[in-house]
Amino acid sequence: MTTLSDPPKEGFQLSQLIYDTRYRSMTIQIVALIGFLVLIGWLISNTAQNLADLGKEPSFRFLSEPAGYDINQRLLEYDSQDTHLRAALIGLLNTLLVAVMGCITATIIGVTVGVMRLSNNWLVSRLTAVYVEMFRNVPVLLWIVFIMAVLIETLPAPRDFRGETPTASMSLNETVAITNRGVYVPEPLFSRSLGDVHLFGNSGLRFDVSLDLIAILLVLGLGLFASNRIKKRADSIQESTGDRPTTWYLRLGVVVLPLVALLFALGFYLGYPELKGFNFRGGTHLRNSLIALWLALSLYTAAFIAEIVRAGIMAINKGQTEAAAALGLRSNRIMNLVILPQALRVIIPPLISNYLNLTKNSSLAIAVGYMDITGTLGGITLNQTGRELETLLLLMLCYLIISLSISAVMNWYNESVKLRER
């Protein structure tokens, strides 16, 4: 092997693996990797062995068996004869619902509070500081349980709305019922509805899509598109002539008028909640488990987002504010046009982790009986079928996919914000 032109080479000795700096780091890494693989292998084989001893071979067949239990909040149709898979799907949608609602509210509250905390007004900045410290320093589980307890204990029960002299009455002109079982709000209904399309036949994944909703979204989309075109045109006129034509009524018109016409054609009306029997019927029922979880998650996460926003704004050089002020911009325009666009670059990466946290924290739902995926698949299904390993693996997979999707979307948004960098 050795050639004469090479520098003299001693035979390779095993001790070189440790003493020779060329090989040492490689050796350590390989040993660590083997150790790691053995550990994983041991965990897997140990689990498999123990399950075999218990006579429980891993199997996912339980997913196609009837679940047997009911779920109160279901975005798709479901009854106790449906499969465990379907129950998991219902739970997954509930998780997504509260996560999306939570992220939106948390962002709105967080940005507002973060900006207000920097206010020169002593009271405003103090009050927001108190809010941030209160929510940041108490575990979110306590907030969830606390808000739930307040909702249950302080609001009137449906029975208080009944009788000769009811002690409670509906709010907002008899349209909204606020009870300790949740809030009932009017629901949109169509007397000349286009109906639904049924997808996926009779399988566990079947769902209905409302054609009314599709029509509305379509018209809305077209309206927004037209409005955007009008704006573009106004922009180009302004570029060439220096005069900006007044277009706001046009832009509003192309969005609103077709929508109103469509709603009219569909026979749009509101269904109001009504006390019938034990409960209110009609309207949309926002259960207090959803409200408690949503509020607690939003307020808690908003406290963190507020700090991130504050940090982001403070990271922008003060000279920017002063320069903008020197140009004669008013302070809210300085914030919107100069500071926030730059601050966003600092804000978005930590914002992503807060969205992820919020989504994962939503698994505390069971504390208030909200039937998210941890409550259905990882709760009742796990318990009734005894399939701990399988359900937990599926559950982890679900959260992993949700989290990775959020990251992907937010990273994409982050890129688009970054592009404007010069």
Add this chain to the structure above:
Amino acid sequence: MKKTVFLGALTVAGLAAGAAAAGTLDDVKARGKLNCGVTTGLVGFAAPDANGEWSGFDVAVCRAVAAAVLGDSKAVEFVPTTGKTRFTALASGEIDMLARNTTWTFSRDVDLKFTFVGVNYYDGQGFMVPKSLGVSSAKELDGSTVCIQTGTTTELNLADFFRANNISYEPVPIETNAEGQQQYLAGACDTYTTDASGLASTRATFENPGDHVLLPEIISKEPLGPLVRHGDDEWGDVVRWSLNALITAEELGVTSANIGEMSAAAGDNPEINRLLGTEGNLGEMLGLSADWAKNAISADGNFGEIFEKHLGESTPIGLARGLNAQWTEGGLIYSPPFR
């Protein structure tokens, strides 16, 4: 070569894991303590008293087993479990036995791989409503909101009952009895449903128990009993016969008052002698001392005494023996013979 090391490690790990299973009786003896899963708090069945000592009808079973195995009814570590966590706790070995109002069902026995050693309370699922609601039958509950503990048989029965009667309801899932009580009392649900005994015991803790009624329908069979993991029959036998010892003691008139005297020397009833270890070697067969049953019975009394003390008519819960009377009194409580 890397692969061989890896596979070798796997085999070793597998063997070690295999050797660790089974032998609960020896584990308990070595530990000197019995880990017993109970409820998170259901007065009469299992709840800490004013001194922080657990007591109740299910707790008494744990104490009897601890006394039989270790000779000390206090050598128990009580592990509070919810309807949801109880089976994982038992399957994983965190607890040695579970005595938590748990219904013996086919799937728990066959599919979840547990061994029910007997029944200590024959129960059925009922509904509790406030009197002011003016409901007199569960069939009038159409459209009502129902509080229900998750991970229980009662949750499944509830779905079946409403479906069979073609009426609708809104379930409010709750984790523990305490939560159910809070929601029910605040009127966040119209009715609370669970085992009738659990309802009676929950109602007894209310400020005004008289304002609430149990509806006449009993919608299911709920034979409640202690259980252990599948595959360790030796341990299953110990728990099974500790429970049977309590039942037989009542049948034969052995009470905590007379047990000292009766176990001092063999008397003229051979079954009592065998039970109390003054004759034969039943204890040895179980791998326990000769006075195992005497210790079990002395822990909290015989089956009847335990019932009267924790659930009976003299307690606020005030349950009648009913199905839970001895077979000789027209009930279903029946122990195989000690022979």
